[in-house]
Structure formats: C-alpha cells, structure tokens
Amino acid sequence: MAIFRQLTRVPLVQHAGIFLLTTGLDRSKLPGMKPTIVFSLFLVTSLVFAQNPADVKFQDASPKGAPASLSVKYDPDIGLYAAVRNTSGKGILAFFAIIEPTDSRGQSVPCHSRADFIFKDSVLAPQAERFACPMDTSTSSNEPGATVVKAVGAVLWVQFEDGSTWGDAESGKQILSVRSRKLAFLQKLVADNYDNGETSFKAMLNDQNLDPRIWAVAGCLVEDAKSQRIPAINLAKNRLEAAQKWESLLGPF
Secondary structure: OHHHHHHHOOOOOOOOOOOOOOOEEEEOOOOOOOOOOOOOOOOOOOOOOOOOHHHOEEEEOOOOOOOEEEEEEEEOOOEEEEEEEEOOOOOEEEEEEEEEEEEOOOOEOOEEEEEEHHHOOOOEOOOOEEEEEEOOOOOOOOOOOOOEEEEEEEEEEEEEOOOOEEEOHHHHHHHHOOHHHHHHHHHHHHHHHHHHOHHHHHHHHOOOOOOHHHHHHHHHHHHHHHHHOOOHHHHHHHHHHHHHHHHHHHOOO
C-alpha cells in the first residue's frame, strides 16, 4: 500500500526532549520542514482544545494481519490522540507505530510511537487500548492548535509477551537496541540510592544531559510516582525487579 510505504520512509530523526518510557514520541516535520520538539503524555506544549474524533478522517494503514490496530480518541487533559488496540490473542510487550495527522491548514507532523512495557506495570492485554501519539500539528509551544481533519497511521512492529515478534525488524531495533541501556540505568538509579542517598538519586532523575531515550526511564518514574503517590525509589525498585524477570524469561537484552 502506497500510504504504508510513505509512512515507513518518514525520517526517524531524534530530538532533544522528553520521551515516554511507555511511549517514546519522536515527532518530526516532513522532509525540508523545521523539526518540532518531542512531546510527552505528561507535558503537552500546544493548547489543548476539544475536537470530536468522529470529525477526523482516519485511515489505519497497518499491514494485513497486524496484531494491533489504531484509532482516534479524545481526552480533555491531552486533547485528540491516537490509541493502539491489541487485536491479537497474546499480550503485547512492545510496539512501534507511526501516525501522521494533517490539519485544516494542510500541515502534517508525523509522530513515531515506541512503546516498551518491560519497564512498566503490565503488558498490553488482548483487546486493551493504550495511548500512542498526540494528534497535534503545532510546531512550537506558543503556536495555537489547528483542527485535525485527517490522519493516517500504521503499526509496524510488535513484540509479544512470549518474546516472539511480528512486523518490520528495523522498526523493532529502535526499541530493542536501547532496552539493555534502560535496564542498566535503572540498576544504576537503585544502586546510587543505596550508596549515596536520596539527594544523589533525585539528581540522576533530573539529569537531562542523558540520551533522551534513556532519560525517559527517569521521566516516567517521576510522573508515575506522583500519580500513584509512592516514592520514586520504590517504583524504581519494582520496575527493576520486573525488568529483570522479563530478562530471565526472554534472555539477555
């Protein structure tokens, strides 16, 4: 399908900013246009306004037989967004998807969603849905939002909880290639808290000089600890234990 081929050719440009651990969001303009910043689920830089998902002409261009699908949703806190649904009979451990919304001005901004649930509380269960990307076409924090009129997206790669995979291997490498580094960072966080105390631990959590894909581990810990009202170190220990269990099941990351 032509649309699917176009999505897979979108440059996978990395930008300094915030990547979610569950959903790493790399948003770049089309070739020849100025790149945007990276968005997170917790820090949405554009103005959020209500828009009915039914008003967006959406095409799911995922390959035939894909174990997950995409749809458009709305949340009052984050605005219009794309969601991934697990349509398979197995839990999904990680996925890579691209969504490209187009607004009423004709402006399009692709969003690359890299989700790895190894470091989270649970896999994406069959028929469950989770956030994938904001459906937003603004290119700066002070730019007013525009109405999204259409969008196209595709799930390109999936890893299941049994370790098996589906889809484009190159897309999967973008997630699998940093998994060991994320685990090492979690180990370092927990060890540093034991050795040097809470002050040093918090300094590591707020070190934005790290690779954004690795710093996402810290950013997600901070936000999830706030929402769950538990100390970040406790959550870090829980996620380290969970990740190590996955590694014992799947083999070295």
